[in-house]
Amino acid sequence: MTHADEVHWQGDLDELRGLVSERAFTGETMVLNMGPQHPSTHGVLRLALELDGETVVNCVPDIGYLHTGIEKNMEAKKYDQALVMTDRIDYLNPMGNELVYCLAIEKLAELDVPLRAQYVRVIVAELTRINSHLVWLGTHALDIGAMSVFLYCFREREKLLDIFEMISGQRMMASYIRPGGLWRDVTPDFEPAVRDFLDYFPRRIDDYEKLLTDNPLWLDRTQGVGFLSAQDAITLGCTGPTLRASGVSWDIRKAIPYSSYDHFEFDIPVGQHGDVYDRYLCRIEEMRQSLRIVRQALDNLPDGPFRSNNRKYVPPPRSELGHSMEAVIHHFKLWTEGFRPPKGEVYVRVESPRGELGCFLVSDGSPKPWRVHLRTPSFIHLSALPHMSNGYLIADLVGIIGSIDIVLGDCDR
Amino acid sequence: MLDPVESLQATFPDAVLDVLHFRGETTVIVKAEQIVNICRHCRDTLGFNFLSDVAGVDYYPQEPRFGLAYHLYSMIDNQSLRLKIYLPGENPVAPSITSVYPAANWQEREYYDLLGITFTDHPDLRRILMPDDWQGHPLRKDYPLGYETVQFTFNFDEINKHKPYARE
Numbered sequence: 001m002t003h004a005d006e007v008h009w010q011g012d013l014d015e016l017r018g019l020v021s022e023r024a025f026t027g028e029t030m031v032l033n034m035g036p037q038h039p040s041t042h043g044v045l046r047l048a049l050e051l052d053g054e055t056v057v058n059c060v061p062d063i064g065y066l067h068t069g070i071e072k073n074m075e076a077k078k079y080d081q082a083l084v085m086t087d088r089i090d091y092l093n094p095m096g097n098e099l100v101y102c103l104a105i106e107k108l109a110e111l112d113v114p115l116r117a118q119y120v121r122v123i124v125a126e127l128t129r130i131n132s133h134l135v136w137l138g139t140h141a142l143d144i145g146a147m148s149v150f151l152y153c154f155r156e157r158e159k160l161l162d163i164f165e166m167i168s169g170q171r172m173m174a175s176y177i178r179p180g181g182l183w184r185d186v187t188p189d190f191e192p193a194v195r196d197f198l199d200y201f202p203r204r205i206d207d208y209e210k211l212l213t214d215n216p217l218w219l220d221r222t223q224g225v226g227f228l229s230a231q232d233a234i235t236l237g238c239t240g241p242t243l244r245a246s247g248v249s250w251d252i253r254k255a256i257p258y259s260s261y262d263h264f265e266f267d268i269p270v271g272q273h274g275d276v277y278d279r280y281l282c283r284i285e286e287m288r289q290s291l292r293i294v295r296q297a298l299d300n301l302p303d304g305p306f307r308s309n310n311r312k313y314v315p316p317p318r319s320e321l322g323h324s325m326e327a328v329i330h331h332f333k334l335w336t337e338g339f340r341p342p343k344g345e346v347y348v349r350v351e352s353p354r355g356e357l358g359c360f361l362v363s364d365g366s367p368k369p370w371r372v373h374l375r376t377p378s379f380i381h382l383s384a385l386p387h388m389s390n391g392y393l394i395a396d397l398v399g400i401i402g403s404i405d406i407v408l409g410d411c412d413r
Numbered sequence: 414m415l416d417p418v419e420s421l422q423a424t425f426p427d428a429v430l431d432v433l434h435f436r437g438e439t440t441v442i443v444k445a446e447q448i449v450n451i452c453r454h455c456r457d458t459l460g461f462n463f464l465s466d467v468a469g470v471d472y473y474p475q476e477p478r479f480g481l482a483y484h485l486y487s488m489i490d491n492q493s494l495r496l497k498i499y500l501p502g503e504n505p506v507a508p509s510i511t512s513v514y515p516a517a518n519w520q521e522r523e524y525y526d527l528l529g530i531t532f533t534d535h536p537d538l539r540r541i542l543m544p545d546d547w548q549g550h551p552l553r554k555d556y557p558l559g560y561e562t563v564q565f566t567f568n569f570d571e572i573n574k575h576k577p578y579a580r581e
Contacts, residue, residue, distance in 0.1 A: 019537065064542040069558075072551055076558050107436050234463055234488070237516025248488070255491055344435050347484050347495065349465065360468040360482060375466035375484075383519040412542060 019060045020050040029057055032394075036065050040143045040398040043408030045382070047397075054393050059386040063379075066412040074372045078338035079105060079179065082369060087173040089374060090410035092132040095124045095164075096352045098177040101372070103258055104348040104361040105179040109341040111313055116304045117181035118260040119297045123194065124164070124176065125259070125350075126290040126297075130201070131160045132353035132405075133283050137208060140280070140402035144221050149211055156204050163193050179339075180314040181307025191298060198295055205287055212280070222277035226388045226400035229274060236384040239377055240355025241286065242404050245271035245278035252351040259350075264296045276396075276403040283405070313339045338367030354378055354405050378410040417441075417459050417494050424454055438495060440482075445498040445507050452483070452496070452513040461485035461494060464514035469524035473554035478502030479530060483510070483517075500530060509535040527552035 013025060023029045035046040044065035050058040070089055074082035086101045087094040099121055106113060113121075138153030161171040167186050168174035176183050212218045228238065233246040243250060251268045253261040269285035271278030308314045315334050316327035343365045349358040355377030362371040381404040388404070389397050421441055422429050428447035433440040443451050455461040465484040472478055477499035485494045500507055509532035511518045521532045522541040529550035532538055540547065549556055564572050 064540075064544070067542040069551060072558065110436070235515050237464060237514075250488055255488075256493075345440070345482070346436050346438060347466070347468075347482075347493075356465060358466050358484065360466065360484070362470055371468075371470045373466075373468040373470075375468070379519060379523075380516060383516070 016048055016050075016060060020048070020058045023052075023057075024050050028052075034397075036062075041401060042139060042406055045401075045406070045408055045411075049394065049397070051394060054395070056389050056392055056394055056397055059389045059397070061382050061385055063382065063408070063411055066408045068409075068413070070413045071372055071374065074369060076368065078367045079341070079369060080334075080338060082372065083178065084173070084175050086374075087175060088409065089376065089413055090352065090354075090357075090378070090407050091172060092135050092407055093128055093352050093354070093357075093410075094172055094174055095121075095128040095177060096350060096357060097374075098175065099125055099259065100348055100350045100352075100357050100359040100374075101361075102177050102179050103350065104346055104359040105313075105341060107346045107348055108344055108361055108363055109179075109313060109339075111180050111310055112308050113181055113259075114305045114308065115260065115302045116185075117306050117308075119301050120182055120186055120306065121177055121259050122261060122264070123294050123297045123301075124167070124174075126294045127160055127163065127194070127197075129290050129353045130287050131157055133287050134160075136283065136353070136402075136405045137280075140399070140405075141212060141218075143398045143402045144218065146212060146215075146218065149208060152204070152207065152211075156201065159197055159200075163190070163197065166190060166193060178307065178314075180310060181305070185306040191301075194294065194298055198291055198298075201291060202288065205284065209284060213284075219277065221396070221399055222280060222403075223275060224273070225276045225392060225396045226403055227273070227275050228384070228388050232387060233274070233384075236387060237380040238355065238384055238404075239380070240351065240353070241279055241282040242355060242381055242384075244268065245282045246274035247272055252349055252356060256349065258348070261293075263300070264293045266290075266293050276399050279403040279405075313341075340365055340367055349375070352377060354407070354410065355381065374413060376410045376413060378406040378408070379413075382406055382411055415459055417455070417461070417492070420459060421451065421454070424458075425451060438493065440495045440497055442497045442499070445500060448483075448496065448498050449508050449510055449513060452485075452510045455485055455494065455496070456513055459494075460487045460489040463488055464510075464516045465493075467517055467520035467524070469528045469530065469552070471528060471552060471554045473502070476502060479505045479528060481507060481524065481530070505530045506533060507531075508533050509538075511535060524552075526550070529553065 024031050030051045032049045032051055034049055035041040036044040046062040048060040049056055070085050074085050086097040089097050134153040134157045138150035141149035164174050165171045167190055168176035228246050230246040230248050233243045249268050249270045266289045269282045271282050311330040316330050320327035341363045345362045347360045349356050358375030360373040364370040389400050418432050428444040431442040463486045465486050468482045470480040479500040481498050483496040509521055521535055524530045525538055526540040526543050527550055562572050
C-alpha cells in the first residue's frame, strides 16, 4: 500500500493491548480499522484487524453502534405495546421476532392459539425466512463481487413485502402476530398471492444457482474459506445455517417444534465442510424447504377462529361491542390497563433465519414485563467471527462476515 | 440418561439451593461460587453440550438483587435446563463460565456493561454495547429511561441550551 500512513491505525494502540499480539506494538504487524461505516460490514460494525501482510492475525469486533436499548424500553411498556419494538430488533425477520415474543407470553399465560392462527404464523414465518435469505444472498454476493444477483433478489423480495402489506398493512414492521393469535384474519387475496409466489419462486432460485453455484469465481472466493468445525460451532454457540453447514443437523423446528411445525414435512439441509460455500448452499436449500412448508400449510389451512377466545388477553370482536356490556368492559380494560400474566419466568426458542432466537420473559404479575431478554443469533455469531477469520486474507473476511448473515440491529438490540 | 436434577443434587448437595418447575421448564437455583463446577458437570457428565443463553435480571428492590439465568441445552438428549444464581446488590461478582462454555464470553460482557456485574477470570472484560466512558449501567432498574423534551416555537431556545449536542 503506497499511502500506508493514511490507513494505519490512528487511535491509541493501548486500547487493544491483550487483544492483538505483541508484534503489533513493535510495528511488525499492522493494525487496521475496518468500519463502522464500511459497505461490507452489513451495518455499523467496526473491526480492528491485526494484519501480517494481507493475512488476518487477529480480528477484534467492536459493536454497540446500533444499541437502542430496546430491552430496557420494553420494560417500560405494556405487553402489547412492547410487541411493536420486537419488529425493530431484527428488521429482516420481523415476523419471527413477534412470534418468539408472543410464544413466550402464551407459554407464561397458558394461552391457547387456534390451529388456523398457528398455520398462518408458520406461513408468514417461512415467507419471512425467504425474505431474509434473499437480502442475505443479494448482499453477500454483492460483497464478493457478483453484482446482478443483488438486483434479482430484491425484485423477488418486493413480492413478499407486498404480501405482508396485504395482510398487515405494513411492508416490514408488521406487528401482525399478536398474543393469542393474529391481528386479523388473512385477506381473501392472500392465498392466491402466496400460491403465485410458490409457483414463480422455485425457478428464480434455480436462476440464482445458475449465476453462483458453479461459477468458478464464486467457488474460488468461497470454498475452503472461513472454516468452522462442528465441535467449535457448538462450543461457540453457533446455530442455524452456520451450525448446519458444519455438519450438525440441529434445527429447532424439528428438535423442539413450536407453532405446529411438527405437522409439516421438510428436510434440514446440512453441509459438510463448514466453509462459506456450504453456508451458502444450506441457505439456498432452506429457501426451497420453506416453500415446501408454506405449500403444505396453505393446502391444509384449517377454518376457524384466528385468535384465542380468552377475553382477559385478547380483545373481543368488534361486532360484539354493540350489544354486549361484558365485551365493552373487556375491551376497555385491555386497551387501558393491559393484561396481567401470572408471575414467573419462561424461555422460548424459535428458529430464526439466522439461528436460535430465544426470548427470556420475566413477569412480576403486572401489565408490564419485568424483563424481556432476547437471545439474538447475530450477537453470538459475531463473537465467533474471530475464530472463523483468523488466518485468512482480508478479502476473505468480507465473505466470512456475509456468510454468518449478521444483522447489526439484531446484534446490538 | 441421568436425571439432571437428581445428579446435580447428589454431586453438589450443598450448592443446589432450590429446584423449580414452571410451565414444563426446570430451574435449578445454585450457589454462585459453585457455578463453574456445576456447568462443567452439566457439560461433561450430563451431556448439556450447548449454552443457549445467559440472561441477567435486576430484581430491585429485592435482595439478593441480581439474577443470572444460564439456559443449557443438550443436543444429545434434546432437553433443556436452566441454572440460576443470585447475586447481592452491593458489589455483584460472579465467576465466569467462559472456561466451560466459550459462548458465554460476550454475554457476560453484556451484563458487565448493562447490569454492572463483575465476572472473575473472564478473558476480556470490557464494556460491549455502551461506549467505554459511559457512566452507570442502563439495564438496572434504578437507572431512569432518558427522554428528550419536545421543542416548540415558544421554548425552542430554552431547550436548545440544554440539548446534548456532540462535543466539538
